[in-house]
Amino acid sequence: MAAHQIAIAKASLAASLLRPDPTPVPRDEITRFHALIEDALTQCSPSNVQACTKWLLENITPSSGRIKTLGKYLTALSASFVTPQGGRSGVQAQALPKEKTRSKRRGLHILYLVNDLLHATKYHGTAPYVHTSLTSNLQPHLMDLVGSAASCELSNNGRVHQRIAELLDHWERKGYYIQEYCKKMHIAASASRAAPHGPSSTEAGGQGATAPSGNTASRGNDAPFVMPATHGDRSVPWYDLPAGNMMPHMVPNSPIPIDTRIMQPLQFTAGPADEKLVSAVKDLLKEVESIYDSTHQLDEGIVADIDEMGQPMILDADSGELVPGNGYYGSDWERWRTETKSQWKSQQKLQSAEAQEVQLVYQQQKPKRDPAQIWRPESVPLNFQACFGKITQEEWRF
Secondary structure, eight states, rough: OHHHHHHHHHHHHHHHHOOSSSHHHHHOHHHHHHHHHHHHHHHHOHHHHHHHHHHHHHHHTHHHHHHHHHHHHHHHHHTTTTTOSSSOHHHHHHHHHHHOHHHHHHHHHHHHHHHHHHHHHHHHHOHHHHHHHHHHHHHHHHHHHHHHHTTTTTTTTTHHHHHHHHHHHHHHHTTTSSSHHHHHHHHHHHHHHHSOOSSHHHHHHHHHOOOOOOOHHHHHOOOOOOSSEEOOOOSGGGGGGGGGGGGGOTTOOOOOOOOGGGGHHHHHOOOOOHHHHHHHHHHHHHHHHHHHTTTOOTTTTTEEEOTSSSSSEEEEETTTTTOOOEEEEESHHHHHHHHHHEEEEHHHHHHHHHHHHHHHHHHHHSSOOOHHHHOOGGSSHHHHHHOOOOOOOHHHHH
């Protein structure tokens, strides 16, 4: 990773710390933090890690926004230690020529720091919501952290990969993350160590171009779909939240506008996404790619023709006629609504006809009785006779 990307992540973290969220952190303390994390990565001793963890507990964990910024900074820092094939990492090549600690171990030390922070928030006197906020806001960055730490070759760095696997098993035993997500982190670590990282020296010299890291490409294609803890950031105003947060407050045909004071980021169960949701997202991404891909082959049965409404024409296998498919501007919704309304009307007519037929059969089969046979003077209640006297058959009938 280039040095300017680390500088951007570092500046973002500093800006987050300077904001009153909940209280601003002095610049001297920010400088002290970078010194503490450098000591912890250089020499991963219990005292260095605990000193850095203590600083994070005081200044980072009270704010979910700062936790997210910390995750981005650690991701950029860990990615800078990834050594391309046939070269040195960006940090080694520019700023650390006399670095004693090998870069492939510094990514592991970042995971150890994260582990100590998770342990401290769960077992050492912090409020329960702090641990929940930490795990949910760090979760989107763990795949990249694990992948960067496991980017070294397995044949020469077996102990590093063994410790990463043991650490992920420890997280599963302690319940920091669910079993399925820990398995996916194991898969991400395996994919990172199996992929080549960066171009070789011969390719770089022969072509004069820098190819993207294979580590990033492999994780981009094979990374599991993970549900976030929230849909949006609690620290931003309502108009900067994703539009989906308005869905729970929308009332059909209501003239009353949405009260912006109750608009908050939607809460989700952090972890692996549901299979149906993953399939829907993949179908959407596939459809988006087909829009801009000129070489995209249409599916079987779809004719390469578009009608006036922008709908692809589909060859119906039963009738052999061309019928419009799903369009982009809602014409498929209109067609579905029209067809559904027609089916509903047909069903109502059928039910009405069946009801009339049943009523007719009932009237035909209903036994006819003479009203004179129904009349019995003794059937009149005694209290009624006492009040109004005896009544005739005609009066009783009418």
